Amino acid sequence: MTKTVLITGAGGLIGSVLRNTTAERYNIRALSLDPIPGANAITADIGDLNASLAACEGMDSIVHLAANGSERASWDEVLPTNIVGTYNVFEAASRTGVKQVIYASSNHAVGTYDMERDPEIYHTGLPVVNHLVPVRPDGFYGVSKCFGEALGRYYADHRGLNVICLRIGWINRQNTPEGGIERIRAMWLSHRDCVQLIEKSLIADHVKFDIFYGISNNRPHFYDLEHVREIIGYVPLDGEDI
Amino acid sequence: MTKTVLITGAGGLIGSVLRNTTAERYNIRALSLDPIPGANAITADIGDLNASLAACEGMDSIVHLAANGSERASWDEVLPTNIVGTYNVFEAASRTGVKQVIYASSNHAVGTYDMERDPEIYHTGLPVVNHLVPVRPDGFYGVSKCFGEALGRYYADHRGLNVICLRIGWINRQNTPEGGIERIRAMWLSHRDCVQLIEKSLIADHVKFDIFYGISNNRPHFYDLEHVREIIGYVPLDGEDI
Numbered sequence: 001m002t003k004t005v006l007i008t009g010a011g012g013l014i015g016s017v018l019r020n021t022t023a024e025r026y027n028i029r030a031l032s033l034d035p036i037p038g039a040n041a042i043t044a045d046i047g048d049l050n051a052s053l054a055a056c057e058g059m060d061s062i063v064h065l066a067a068n069g070s071e072r073a074s075w076d077e078v079l080p081t082n083i084v085g086t087y088n089v090f091e092a093a094s095r096t097g098v099k100q101v102i103y104a105s106s107n108h109a110v111g112t113y114d115m116e117r118d119p120e121i122y123h124t125g126l127p128v129v130n131h132l133v134p135v136r137p138d139g140f141y142g143v144s145k146c147f148g149e150a151l152g153r154y155y156a157d158h159r160g161l162n163v164i165c166l167r168i169g170w171i172n173r174q175n176t177p178e179g180g181i182e183r184i185r186a187m188w189l190s191h192r193d194c195v196q197l198i199e200k201s202l203i204a205d206h207v208k209f210d211i212f213y214g215i216s217n218n219r220p221h222f223y224d225l226e227h228v229r230e231i232i233g234y235v236p237l238d239g240e241d242i
Numbered sequence: 243m244t245k246t247v248l249i250t251g252a253g254g255l256i257g258s259v260l261r262n263t264t265a266e267r268y269n270i271r272a273l274s275l276d277p278i279p280g281a282n283a284i285t286a287d288i289g290d291l292n293a294s295l296a297a298c299e300g301m302d303s304i305v306h307l308a309a310n311g312s313e314r315a316s317w318d319e320v321l322p323t324n325i326v327g328t329y330n331v332f333e334a335a336s337r338t339g340v341k342q343v344i345y346a347s348s349n350h351a352v353g354t355y356d357m358e359r360d361p362e363i364y365h366t367g368l369p370v371v372n373h374l375v376p377v378r379p380d381g382f383y384g385v386s387k388c389f390g391e392a393l394g395r396y397y398a399d400h401r402g403l404n405v406i407c408l409r410i411g412w413i414n415r416q417n418t419p420e421g422g423i424e425r426i427r428a429m430w431l432s433h434r435d436c437v438q439l440i441e442k443s444l445i446a447d448h449v450k451f452d453i454f455y456g457i458s459n460n461r462p463h464f465y466d467l468e469h470v471r472e473i474i475g476y477v478p479l480d481g482e483d484i
Contacts, residue, residue, distance in 0.1 A: 075329055083325065087317055109392075112399045134374060134453075137396045143389070150351075150388035154379045157354045211376075 002027045003202065006059040006098075008046055008089060009066030011036045013173060014104065017191045018063065018198060026202075031055050031066070046085035052092035061100040061202055064089050071108050073141045082144035090151055094159045100205040102198060103152050105165040107187050107213075107223065109145040111138030114183055114222055130224035131211040149211065156209035163208075164201045164232075168194070169215035169223065177218070177240050186222055187215045190238035197234050204232040218242055244269045245444065248301040248340075250288055250331060251308030253278045255415060256346065259433045260305065260440060268444075273297050273308070288327035294334035303342040303444055306331050313350050315383045324386035332393055336401045342447040344440060345394050347407040349429050349455075349465065351387040353380030356425055356464055372466035373453040391453065398451035405450075406443045406474075410436070411457035411465065419460070419482045428464055429457045432480035439476050446474040460484055 003026050009015050010030035019030060019038070030041045044051040046066050056062065066089070067082045086103075093101050107114070113129050113136055135146040145167075152163040169187030170180065177188035189197075193216045201212070212228035215221055217239030228234045245268050251257050252272035261272060261280070272283045286293040288308050298304065308331070309324045328345075335343050349356070355371050355378055377388040387409075394405040411429030412422065419430035431439075435458045443454070454470035457463055459481030470476045 075333070079326070084321070091317070112395075132376060135392050135395065136399060137392055138400065139396065143392050143396050146392035147385070147389045150377050150379055150385050150392075153354075153377065154381065154385050157378060158380065 003060045004029070004058060005202065006031060006055055006062045008032075008055070008062065008064045009104075010041070012065055012069065013171060014168070014194060014198075015063075015065050018195060021192075021195050022199065025199075029055065029059065033066070046088050047080050049088045049092065052085075052088040053096060056089075056092040056096040056098050059093075059096070059098050061102065061205060062089065062093050062098055063102045063104070063198060063202075065104045067104065067144070068141070071106075071111075071139055071141045073139070073144075075140045078140045078144040082141070083147055086144075086148045087151060090155045090159075090161065094155055094161055098161065100162040100164070100202075101152065101155070102201045103148055103163060103165045105145045105149050105167045105211070106142065107167050107169050107215075108138050108142030109135050109149065109167055111142055112136035114187075128224070129213075129222055131213075131227050153209055162205055164204065165209075165211045166197060166201065166214045167211065167223070169213070171214075177242065182242055183222075185240065185242040186218050186220060188218055188240060189214050190216045190236070193236040193238050196237070197228070200232045200234050207231065216240070245302045246271070246300060247444065248273060248297055248304045250274075250297070250304065250306045251346075252283070254307055254311065255413060256410070256436060256440075257305075257307050260437060263434075263437050264441065267441075271297065271301065275308070288330050289322050291330045291334065294327075294330040295338060298331075298334040298338040298340050301335075301338070301340050303344065303447060304331065304335050304340055305344045305346070305440060305444075307346045309346065309386070310383070313348075313353075313381055313383045315381070315386075317382045320382045320386040324383070325389055328386075328390045329393060332397045332401075332403065336397055336403055340403065342404040342406070342444075343394065343397070344443045345390055345405060345407045347387045347391050347409045347453070348384065349409050349411050349457075350380050350384030351377050351391065351409055353384055354378035356429075370466070371455075371464055373455075373469050395451055404447055406446065407451075407453045408439060408443065408456045409453060409465070411455070419484065424484055425464075427482065427484040428460050428462060430460055430482060431456050432458045432478070435478040435480050438479070439470070442474040442476050449473065458482070
């Protein structure tokens with residue numbers, strides 16, 4: 001049977017790429033704050049728990065992308081959507097019997113390592129920032145993603161959801177790392193690698209909880225790609241020398 | 243010069259023990275939601291940023307204890323104080339030039355390990371839950387403490403504060419582990435050990451960021467006491483066979 005998938009933040013870049021490339025393989029419901037075209041599109045605010053409950057009803061998996069996506073967002077900007085809204089999505093998923101939430105976390109949850117090239121982390125060779133390092137968020141946006149990961153761990157351990165957190169690197173509309181500074185180019189994620197990562201996460205709906213990095217095979221890169229290869233078989237097809 | 247210390251949640255158990263035993267060694271300002279006796283007592287809600295700013299003015303260190311302290315608190319109960327209020331305290335401390343925040347985190351940030359005796363954690367010998375393990379909160383209260391730790395790391399790395407997070411075990415008014423179940427007895431913290439831990443944290447105001455466990459020397463115990471001994475010299479004087 002075709003898997004039913006709710007995409008929150010479906011009008012954003014990742015949501016749009018995902019809908020455009022996978023619409024025939026899933027029964028997609030697309031939730032967005034502003035109206036988008038399409039038969040299964042819902043215009044709603046995840047800040048509203050009741051709207052989130054209605055959106056989750058009947059879904060197998062949720063790809064939770066909705067957020068204030070600015071790495072420079074203020075506290076007042078991240079609170080309603082990234083914090084309260086993310087609670088609403090996990091809570092609604094749990095209450096409506098959804099099996100899996102794929103949570104769009106971010107490199108900014110651990111961004112300080114990379115900014116500092118923290119010798120404690122980097123002295124053992126590259127890549128070294130993996131899914132086990134203590135979080136080091138580089139702003140309120142990153143803090144909100146650390147919150148979402150901790151919340152996801154709680155829902156996985158205690159509330160029956162299976163949760164995968166994807167620490168997405170740098171994805172852009174032009175789909176090329178050109179123009180970025182070195183440390184950002186090292187975490188570039190191509191559109192097709194992003195789609196592969198999310199689709200392999202959807203297949204891995206038996207994974208209770210995990211954290212994976214979402215980057216292409218850029219050379220060098222500082223985020224671990226071995227763990228995600230081992231657990232769900234993600235092997236990026238793109239990647240650039242930087 | 244006598245150190246100026248703001249205690250938030252000064253009317254609670256830890257706040258009361260701290261005020262009663264250390265009042266002569268520090269210049270203490272006591273903030274609480276409900277009025278408490280004393281010359282330097284402020285009645286205020288940390289949910290109010292302006293009140294938090296006024297409370298932080300002129301302080302060297304803050305011992306941030308204010309929270310909904312129920313491990314069974316709902317999301318709606320932890321949001322205003324443990325999440326928004328904790329942001330207000332860190333933000334106010336940063337803006338007013340406070341040097342250090344000592345943040346009362348909790349064993350509940352990692353409580354799932356202990357509940358499950360997770361073999362991945364426990365197979366290497368005891369004690370094994372240390373300051374580096376990925377968080378595994380056991381409820382919304384625990385999630386709110388993971389949030390506070392991540393926020394503290396951000397303020398330490400990027401906003402000039404020195405931050406120590408104390409994952410407090412089980413402290414109670416009667417000051418004895420009697421009556422607790424085994425896994426709770428293993429994390430008992432006596433009043434004088436709690437005071438020692440906070441005072442040694444106050445002395446260690448040069449520590450940029452760290453996470454320590456706050457338990458007495460119970461036998462056996464599952465939270466690491468080596469790291470806190472090494473970094474700030476905390477050696478519990480109490481402890482029970484369980």
